[in-house]
Structure formats: C-alpha cells, structure tokens
Amino acid sequence: MSIVEFSNVQKSFGPHKIFNGINLEIMPREVVVVIGPSGSGKSTLLRCINALESIEGGDIRVDGYSVKGGRNDIRNIRLEAGMVFQQFNLFPQMTALENVMFGPMRVRKATRREARELALALLEKVGLSERANHYPAELSGGQQQRVAIARALAIRPKLMLFDEPTSALDPELRQEVLKVMQTLAEEGMTMVIVTHEIEFARKAGTRLLFMEGGKIAHDGTPGELLANPPSERLRDFLQHVV
C-alpha cells in the first residue's frame, strides 16, 4: 500500500499550468530525493502533498486521506506529514523547547508534561539538548533547522517533507542537518526531500526524481540515475550542481 499517491494531478497558478497530469506513488520507508532546475515544480509538488497548495484536477491521497476530502482529511494529512522549510520558520517568540512542544500540545492534545518529555527527547535526538531554552534568534541556521526537524517530528508524523532544508545554510553547517536526516532515513522514516545535495541523495536516498518543466522526467534509484544519467538534461544539471 502506498503512503502517497498522485493520480493525474493538475495544478495551475493563475493562467500558468504547472502540472498537467502528475502520477506518482510513494511507498512507506522510501526516501525520495527530488532534484531539478529552479522553477521546475519541486516545491509545488511537495506542498501539494500536505495541501499547502490546492490542486484543480486529479487527486492526491496520503495514507488514504484525500487532499480534496475537506477539512478533516486535510487535517489528518497534515498530522501525518511533517514539513521542514528552507527558511526554518521557527516561531520566534518561543524557545527551541517551546517550539517543539507546541505541536503536541496544540494539535495532539498532549499534556504539558508529556509534550515536554517528548520535546526534550527529540531535541536530544537532533543534538540540541543544551540549546533547549534558547530562542531561535540565538541559534545558528543549522541549529534552527534541527529544531525545525524536531518540531515536525513532535507531531509523530508517518512521513516527512523537506523543501531544500540546507539551501539557506552556510556550507559548513549543512552536514549537521544532513546527518540528522540520514539518521531518520536509516530509522525507516518515509521522506520526500527536495535538495541539491547530490552526495546525500546517493548515500541516503532510495529513489531519485528529476523534475523538469512540471514533469517528473526521470524516476529511478540514485545509483543508476547518477552513474548513468539517461538524458542530456540530467547530465547537464548534475554538472552544474556538483
């Protein structure tokens, strides 16, 4: 049984058609890395999964819930899909700990104590126990992004979505975030990751999608696609990002 299923998805921004019939099936425990040139629709693909973008035609199902199934379905999808953004988007008025406690308390109805315990455990997992009481403004970009990952994990998702999680970071801070993501992948978390980190795709990815002009141009394993790019376009693209 797939955990995410796109069937004939149609998506436009105003007069601009972005997706014209996307089909895609993602199975539990897959680590899907999405690459492709800027503007090819990677973020939109990701954001359609948790209904941050609405679709005009076709359907997307996440663990059986449909993005077109109304408020309840969308809520359930968002509870099952954690999201990590390029710009972290931590809540600036809350400490790292409070950021991570927020989801369990407000959407999972956990008690303050339960939320605190869970949040401390997750901060430990991302290596930030010592920074629990710091505000986002007092943390480096890499630390903020790790808090953001902990915050997303705190709602106990079955699926994690990452939109260029390291693109806003200085190169020397990227590894600490990628390491956390790699650990998640090894633990069997289902992940969809938009990134330009080809090395990460090779190491942690089980599947690679190459998007171009709103289409999934290639869909294969990172090993195959990276070793023998099946098209001139992918070969070009890889030369430019590496």
Add this chain to the structure above:
Amino acid sequence: MSFDWSAVIAALPQLLQGAELTVFIAAIGLILGISVGMLLGMLRAFGPMPVNALVQVYVAFIRGTPLIVQIMFIYFALPILMHIRIQGVTAGIIAIAINSSAYVAEIVRGSLLSISKGLTEAGLAMGLPFWKVLVFITGPLAFRRLIPPLGNQCITSLKDTSLLLVIGVSELTFTGQEIIADNFRAVEIWSAVAVIYFVMLSAVGLFWQYVERRMPIL
C-alpha cells in the same frame, strides 16, 4: 506682567476635574476604538472581498474627513437623523472610538501582513486551523509590532479630546476656556492646561515604552 500663581491654584480643582473627564473619554473611546479597529484590521487582512471592500470604504471615509466635522455630525446631525438625544460625553466617546478605530484598523492590517507567510504555513502544516495559527502564533507576533503605533494612537486620541470643546463637553480644554472667561488669566490658565496635558501624555508615553520593552518586536 506677573505670573499669578494664586489664579492657577484656585483653578486647579476644576482643571483636574476636566482632566479626569478627558482621560475618561479617551480611555473608553480608545478601548472601543482599538477593539473595533482590531476586528476591522483582521477583516482587511484576511476577510473575503466584499467585507474587505466595505471596511476599506469605512476607513477611507473616517480618515478623509476632519475629526471636528465628525464630532459636529455625531452631536448635531445624528440626533436629527435618528430621532435620539445624545449627551456631549457620549458623542465624544463615539467620535474618539470611530476615529481611532479607522486608524487602528490600518495599523493592525499592516502588522498582520508584515508577519512572514512562512510562519503561518509552519502552523498550518502542523494541522492547526487558520484561526488557531492566528491566535497562538501570528497574532501575538503582530501584536508586538502593533505596540509602537498603538501607543502613538493613544497619544493622538487623548489630545483629540480637546476638540470636544466645540460641543461643550467640559473636558480639560473647555474647562480652561471657561475659567479664563471668568478671570481673564489667559497666561496662567493656558500654561496650567498645557502642563496638565503634558503630564498626562508623558505618562501614556512612559506606559507604552514600558510595554514595548517588555514585548520587543521579534
């Protein structure tokens, strides 16, 4: 000429009574105006098109007419149109409330829209409905940005109450004028009136400075 302190001292109880009414009208007017303004500002920021447009017309109309005309209209014209009697103080409170609500609406709209969309998305992506994101995340952040202009509005509205002298409300300015009509001590009484305003407005300013320090913009 000499500055006659005894005239000031004699007038002080009456002036302070006037100041009390000034504060009362400004406080009630602002509480109403800020509450209504917050609601209107939210409608401007997130409301559906027709509601949004309606609020926009309201704001444009209030900001596009002098407060003194609004006061005159509420006190002299509204009773005729609606067949009601209206007290000067009530008219004053309504005028301050309506006037400040329009400015607050724009302030609120601006600060809500200035909060990064990414924070709203982070909240939504967790499964929160939009209103909860507003109440728990973006609203409190917007409120911090609201504090300086809100303090400004309080100061402006407090001063605006002096215009109520045109409808004979015995607030501070009107009281001063009445006393001078009796004792002809213009220098002493207007000086005293100015100092009393200055003290009140400084207190308001300090209060908002304190709030701002406690809740800095993030």
